[in-house]
Amino acid sequence: MRLAELSERSGVSTSTIKYYLREGLLAPGRQINTTTAEYDEEHLRRLRLIRAMIQVGRVPVATVKEVLGHVDDDSLGRAIRVGAAVWALPQVPEPDEEDxxxxxxxxxxxxxxxxxxxxxxxxxxxxxxxxxxxxxxxxxxxxxxxxxxxxxxxxxxxxxxxxxxxxxxxxxxxxxxxxxxxxxxxxxxxxxxxxxxxxxxxxxxxxxxxxxxx
Incomplete structure (x- = not known):
């Protein structure tokens, strides 16, 4: 699918998708020519995940990038990938160990x-x-x-x-x-x-x- 269709199906504007691409949150599409790329269902699924993290979870873009880095790191075992990705989400403040x-x-x-x-x-x-x-x-x-x-x-x-x-x-x-x-x-x-x-x-x-x- 082209960028316009990806935008329509995901509910994310083309300008926002381009921003995600620049920030490395979304993998580049398959380049057809110098100005056009093609995207697939994995891009659509990833966009929905990004949207949920930012809009529903109120997760900062920098944190989203960190979480997705763990999601995509197939050098790690499943338990470590899940743990690292979830641990990167916003958490409560550190407890005062002197208390x-x-x-x-x-x-x-x-x-x-x-x-x-x-x-x-x-x-x-x-x-x-x-x-x-x-x-x-x-x-x-x-x-x-x-x-x-x-x-x-x-x-x-x-x-x-x-x-x-x-x-x-x-x-x-x-x-x-x-x-x-x-x-x-x-x-x-x-x-x-x-x-x-x-x-x-x-x-x-x-x-x-x-x-x-x-």
């Missing part, structure tokens, strides 16, 4: 991972933004006087593991390696808000079931 509540939260999260038998997650804890986010959250609860740690989190973690199994099963259903990694990135941007919305709906359902509407 006593952060230190206590580290101990609770470590206990949680031991209890669950999540050895790989523990091995990656020094690198993982998800681990740091969990520490920040647990520290915030403890700072406010709530005893929220391994015992309370374990049932939630077991539910999340079942969710992760579904995520990976759905990822593996895609035919190409690039599509699988792209799906994982989209999951971090699009699926997490859906899961949050389902969680809140479930809370509404359960609280009204128990206590009514009064």
């Amino acid at each position: 006593e509540y952060v230190q206590a939260a580290h101990a609770e999260v470590s206990t949680l991972l031991d209890r669950l038998g999540w050895e790989n997650a523990k091995r990656l804890s020094a690198l993982s933004p998800a681990y740091r986010s969990l520490v920040v959250g647990v520290a915030a609860f403890r700072r406010l006087g709530y005893s929220w740690g391994a015992e309370q989190l374990a049932p939630y973690a077991e539910l999340m593991h079942r969710t992760a199994v579904l995520d990976v099963d759905n990822m593996e259903a895609h035919p190409s390696e690039a599509e699988r990694i792209e799906f994982a990135v989209l999951g971090a941007i699009l699926n997490e808000p859906l899961l949050q919305a389902l969680h809140r709906l479930a809370q509404e359902e359960e609280t009204t079931r128990r206590y009514g509407f009064e």
Whole structure:
């Protein structure tokens, strides 16, 4: 397809597509002559991913470029590619390691991972933004006087593991390696808000079931 058709099918303006091409977010099309290039379904799929990251996820262009670099790096194994791509997305601020509540939260999260038998997650804890986010959250609860740690989190973690199994099963259903990694990135941007919305709906359902509407 030509640039105009790519624009029409993707919903991205030609000027924006040209910008993505200049920035290296989108691979060049197959050159037909000095002024015309041809694009294919992979360009269309990549454009939709870029659009989701920038417009829905509010991810800066420089970060999108970094994420896509990991997506396209076929020298890495699948787990590393997925991890590197998702870790490059915007994350919570680094916890203050001198804070006593952060230190206590580290101990609770470590206990949680031991209890669950999540050895790989523990091995990656020094690198993982998800681990740091969990520490920040647990520290915030403890700072406010709530005893929220391994015992309370374990049932939630077991539910999340079942969710992760579904995520990976759905990822593996895609035919190409690039599509699988792209799906994982989209999951971090699009699926997490859906899961949050389902969680809140479930809370509404359960609280009204128990206590009514009064």
